[in-house]
Amino acid sequence: DVKVTQSSRYLVKRTGEKVFLECVQDMDHENMFWYRQDPGLGLRLIYFSYDVKMKEKGDIPEGYSVSREKKERFSLILESASTNQTSMYLCASRPPPNYGYTFGSGTRLTVV
Amino acid sequence: TQLLEQSPQFLSIQEGENLTVYCNSSSVFSSLQWYRQEPGEGPVLLVTVVTGGEVKKLKRLTFQFGDARKDSSLHITAAQPGDTGLYLCAGAGRGSTLGRLYFGRGTQLTVWP
Numbered sequence: 001d002v003k004v005t006q007s008s009r010y011l012v013k014r015t016g017e018k019v020f021l022e023c024v025q026d027m028d029h030e031n032m033f034w035y036r037q038d039p040g041l042g043l044r045l046i047y048f049s050y051d052v053k054m055k056e057k058g059d060i061p062e063g064y065s066v067s068r069e070k071k072e073r074f075s076l077i078l079e080s081a082s083t084n085q086t087s088m089y090l091c092a093s094r095p096p097p098n099y100g101y102t103f104g105s106g107t108r109l110t111v112v
Numbered sequence: 113t114q115l116l117e118q119s120p121q122f123l124s125i126q127e128g129e130n131l132t133v134y135c136n137s138s139s140v141f142s143s144l145q146w147y148r149q150e151p152g153e154g155p156v157l158l159v160t161v162v163t164g165g166e167v168k169k170l171k172r173l174t175f176q177f178g179d180a181r182k183d184s185s186l187h188i189t190a191a192q193p194g195d196t197g198l199y200l201c202a203g204a205g206r207g208s209t210l211g212r213l214y215f216g217r218g219t220q221l222t223v224w225p
Binding site: 004009031033035040041042043045048058090092094099100101102103104105106108 | 145147152153154155156157160200202212213215216217218
C-alpha cells in the first residue's frame with residue numbers, strides 16, 4: 001500500500017513564525033498536493049507539484065510556498081504564520097490520472 | 113468556484129436505513145472519485161468511476177457515474193454506525209489539469225445505533 005506520511009499530527013506555532021510542514025510518499029508518484037480543510041469550506045488546494053522542482057499554484061496560495069527537491073518529499077512553508085492559517089493541512093500523492101489520491105493523516109496546525 | 117456540489121450537507125439516520133448522496137456539476141469530468149474521511153484522519157479512496165453510466169458496487173455501497181459524466185451518486189443500503197463519516201466526491205478535469213482533483217464540500221453522515 002502507498003504510504004503518505006506527514007511529519008506532525010499536531011502543531012502549535014506563534015504568529016509570525018516560519019512553519020515547515022513535511023510530507024513524504026513511498027511510491028514514486030509524480031504528483032503531490034497540499035490542501036487545507038476548514039469546516040464549511042471543504043478541501044482547498046494550496047499548491048501542487050507534478051515533478052521535482054516543479055510547482056503550480058492552487059486556489060489559495062497566498063501566504064504559502066512549497067519545495068520539492070526530491071520526488072518523494074513535498075514541503076509546505078508558511079512564511080510568516082498568521083491566525084487565519086489555523087487549519088487541518090492534508091498532503092496527498094497520486095499516480096497517473098484516473099487513479100485516486102492517497103492522503104496523509106493530516107497536520108492540525110494552530111497559530112496563536 | 114465550487115465545481116462540484118454535494119447534497120445533502122448533513123445526514124443523520126438510524127441504523128438499517130438506506131440513503132443516497134448526490135454530487136453534481138455543470139462540468140464534464142474524465143473520472144470521478146468518492147472518499148470517506150473519519151475525524152482526525154485523511155480521506156480514504158472508496159472508488160473511481162470512469163465511464164459514463166458506470167455503476168460500481170462495494171458491499172452495501174453503490175456508486176453511479178452519470179451518462180454525461182457531470183454527476184454521480186452514492187447509495188448506501190442498510191446503513192451501519194461504522195458508515196459514519198464525511199463523504200467527499202472529487203472530479204478529475206479533462207485536458208491538461210496536471211492531475212489535480214476538484215472536491216465537493218462533503219456530506220457528513222451520522223448513523224445512530
